[in-house]
Amino acid sequence: MANGNGRTALKDRVKEAQEKLWGSQVVEAILRPGSPFKQGYQDSPRNRSYVVMNNVLYHLHPVKVKRHGVKLSYTLCLGGLSFFLFIVLTITGIFLMFYYTPTGELAYDDIQRLSTDVAFGSLVRNIHRWGAHLMVLSVFLHMSRVFYHGAYKPPREFNWVVGVILLLLTLLLSFSGYLLPWDQLALWAVTVGTNMAGFVPVFGNQVKFALLAGAEVSAATLLRFYVLHVLAFPFVIVIFMAVHFWRVRKDGGVSGPL
């Protein structure tokens, strides 16, 4: 321990402090019993379980899964990727919110400034935009995967219904975001899209009015779509995702081998 000076070497002191910290009540409180971070990871069935059980994200998974479900060719990870894209979109979306004002005067300029004045602004905007398109695609492909596997059959009927709602919400999220750059593309794409709402029998005009906050797309629509896009739809989709993941497990995990 002691070196020539009768002092403890720095290396030893660091090690001592480390041990003290690792044994401290704070760390003890943070790490769950059996956490591999605490006791070191040696590959054993027990530790393999602890990895999953001691992490809030991992434990969305069961400790063990069916062997065939692990094969990439079974789910193609499409559900998981949809979820991951949603997370990426949330993170990049929060970044974008710092620089964006949902008003008729400022929205367009803000987007423009994002590409010129903000560090990584253009990159983040691009990730957000293409991520959104990819998410629509991956959710659609996920649905197709589920269909071709007949994975909506009992006991998974309800989860399919939840899934359809998730698809709808994904489209709504994407569509409401489409308006926000407030350029000609956004304005007229949304005009075309919402015109369809006007054809709803009997209540057409009312539905359209509620959607657009007016008779046609205007600054009020921008605010409405903004709030829906950054708050309402994400809130709802997270709830449905929670139900969706929960049901995947309650229904016995990913459906059986074909």
Add this chain to the structure above:
Amino acid sequence: MVDIPEDLLRRSAEAKARALGVPVEAVLAEMTGEGPPVEVPRAEPMERPVTDAEAAAEAEPEPAMSEVPPRSQPEAEVEISQGAEPEVAAEEPKVAEYDEEPVPPAEASSEVEPVAAEAETGPAEVATLVEERPSDDGSGNGSGRLAAMVTPRPVVPPTGLPEGVRTQRLLTVVKARAIQTVKPDPTDKVNTWPHLMLMEFSALLAITGLLVVMAVVIHSPLLDPANVNLTPNPSKAPWYFLGLQELLSYFDPQIAGVMVPTFTGLIGFMLIPFIDKNPSTRPSDRKFAVMLYSIFIAGSATLTMFGVLFRGRGFNWSYPWRDGIFFDDLLDWVHFE
């Protein structure tokens, strides 16, 4: 002491008589206290199925039981009187809710018959072997399919039974309904960590890579500022709605814009699991379903492609190689920097 209804008493007596191999009248007389205790033949069966009526009768010390030395399991006895007796004896003699086809009393006696299972609170609802664990409340009953309720018998056997043999009585059969899917057969499983996680992590890296490359190479469009008075020609919806917009040029907007998305798109899709009653998941067994879905995919892909590539000014038909692509979302935004 509760008055036992006539018919219950009769059923009980019949059951007991059958079980013991003695005349019904004798048992009945014994039960009503009008006759001497029944002589039990040596060859008494060790386990006797019991009807609700007998259970009810059992709830009170009956003469036959009184031959038996003091009860050794008083708690178990309490169970009976809490759960079974009020249901069967005091209330109208209704058969348990679980009983889907009530068996006529006359034939019921020899059957394993559901009895009074619906006592909400009492342990009688629960299925356990009372013999060993009289106070087990059975709350860990989750995985059971069929559970047998067995009422306790005194540890000391009734006359005629060899030393150490205990009789058990089947009071009720409760079909436990699992609250979540119970896997009937073991499946081949692997640890989530590392097998699944590794796969997921790779997929995650791959899509992140793809996304970053896309974001660097393809720039998001930003056209002129929104101008309500200047309609671009053509005006196109985002690509995922372009299939619908394409439909609009063939059909009435009521149909293409409202009916198709709402009824086939939303409601129709939600109903798929309830319409497709075919239990098989093997592709070879569900050719029709697979075909329908494939037509749907091919159809929407075609419509979307038409909308994206083959629609020009005024949303009129155009050829991309002749007239160019009218799709601002992508056009002119590919840079290599």
